[in-house]
Amino acid sequence: MSQQPIEIVEVSPRDGLQNEATAFSTEDKVALIEGCLSAGLRRIEVCSFVNPKRVPQMADAEAVLAHLRPEAFDGAIGLVLNERGLDRALATPLEEINYVVVVTETFSQKNQGMSVEANLSVARAVTRRAKEAGLRTSITISAAFGCPYEGEVSVDQLYKVIRQVADMEPFEIAIADTIGVAVPRDVHERITGAQQIIDGRPIKLRCHFHNTRNTGLANAMAAVEEGITTLDASLGGIGGCPFAPNATGNIPTEDLAYMLDRSGYELNLNLAALFPVVDLLSHKLPKPVPGLLTRAGLFPPPA
Template identity: 40%
Template structure:
C-alpha cells in the first residue's frame, strides 16, 4: 500500500496559542522552517484573532510576511470573523480556516456569538472568498465533546455539518477540541456524513487532541473510514484552554510514524521532523507530550520508529 495521507502541522497556531510565554516572530519562523524541511506541505501558520484574546498571535501579519519564500507549501490561518478574514487576505494568506462549533455553548465561550450567527458570518466569508480566490476549510470545534455540554451526539454534529455545507461547500475539519472523543464516535460521524449527507471522507479532515491518549486510536478509526487528512502538532504542543495542564494535540511525529508503520506515505522525513520537535520543545511549558522523541532519545532504533517490525527482546 502506498496511499498518501496529508499531515497538516498546526503547531504555529494551535500548538502555541495556549502558551503564555511569548514566542518571537523569528522563533516561529525558524520552527516553520524546520517543519518545512521535514517535508510537511500544509502548515497552519497563525491566527488572525484579536490580540486581546490571543496575545501569542499578535504578530500574525509578521509571520505571514515570512512565508512567501516557501512556494511549494500551503499555509493556512485561522480566521474567527470578518475582520480576521480581511487581515488574512491583506497579509497574502489564501487558505483560511473558519471555525464553527458543534456546541452552541462552546461557540459562545470561544467566539462570543451563537453557532447560527457564526453560520451567517461563514456565508459572508464564503461569498467574499469566492471573489478573492481564497480557499476556506471549516473547522467544526468541539465536534465530539464539549467541556460545557458534554458528549455531542452524532446527530447534533451532523446537523451542524449539514448547515455548514449549505453555506460553504468546501472541506471540513472535525475537531476533537478537548480530546474526549472515542473511536466509535469518529466512525459513527464519518459513516453518517457519507450516508446521510453524501460527504465523502476525502472532503473531511480530522483534528485530534491527545488529552486522554486517544489521538492515535481516533486517527485509526478515521483512516479506516477513508479520511486522508489529519492535523497534528510537532512535539504534541498545544492544549485545551478548559483543561489547564492537559496534554496537547496529537504529536505530528507520532502520527507520521504510525502512518508509515501502516504502510501509508506522507512525504515526511521522520528524522528531520524530530529535529523540529526538539526545537519546538523550548516553547512548551510542560514536559514532552508525545512518544517518538522520547523513544528515539532512549536509543530505540530508527527502523522501529519508522514502524518496521523489530523482534522484541
C-alpha cells in the same frame, strides 16, 4: 502493501502555540515553520487573525507571514474567526483560510462570542467572500464529539451543523475533537454519518484530534480506516484551546507519522528531519513535550 497517501496538516505554529504561556518571538515561529517545510510538511497552519487581547500568542500574524519564503504560501493556512479576521487575511499573500464553527451554544459564546446560528451566518459570509477573492476555505466543526460546558454532543446535533456547513461548499470540512473525549467507536460512527451528508459534493473531510485522554492516535487510525486522508497534528503534541478547560495537547505529528508509516501509508515526509524541530520546541518550553517518538527514537534505528 502500500496504502493510500495521507496528508498531515501541521498545526503547531497556531493551535500548538496559542495555549502556551511561554512567549514565542516572530523569529521562533518562522524557524518552526521553516523546519516543518524542510521535513516535507506542506500544509501548515501558520497564524491566526484573532483579537490579540484574547490570544496574545497570535498577535504577530502579519509579521510571521512577512518573513516566510514565497513557496510556503502554497500550503500556508491562516485561522479566521470573523469578517475582521478575513479582512486581515485578504491583505496578506495567504491562499487558504480556516474558519471555526462550534457545535454547542455555550462553547460558541466562549470561543467566538456568538450563538451557533449567528456563527453559521458569519461562516456563510466569510466563505462567500473568501471564494470571491480566490482563497481556499476550510471550515472546522469544533466540539464535534463533546463539549467542556454542555457535556455529550449527540450525533443529531453534530449532523445538523455539518449539513449547514456543507451547504456553504467549502473545499474541506474538518471534524474536531476539541477536548479529546472521543474513542474509535465514536469516530467510526460520526465520520460515516458525515460522509453520507456530503456524498456527491466536492468537499473533502479532514479530522482533528486532541490527545487529552490518550485516545488521539487510536482515533486517528479509526478515521483513516474510514477513508479519511487528511489529519491535523502538532509537533511534540503541544497545544490546546484557550477557551476549553483542560483541553490539552494535539496528537503529536511525529508519533502519528511513525504509526502511519509503519502501517504502510505513504506520507511524503522525512520523519527523522522532524526530530530537530521538536527539539526546538523542547528547549523553548519549560517542560518536555508530550510526544514520545523523539524520546524513544525511530525503529529500526537509522543505519
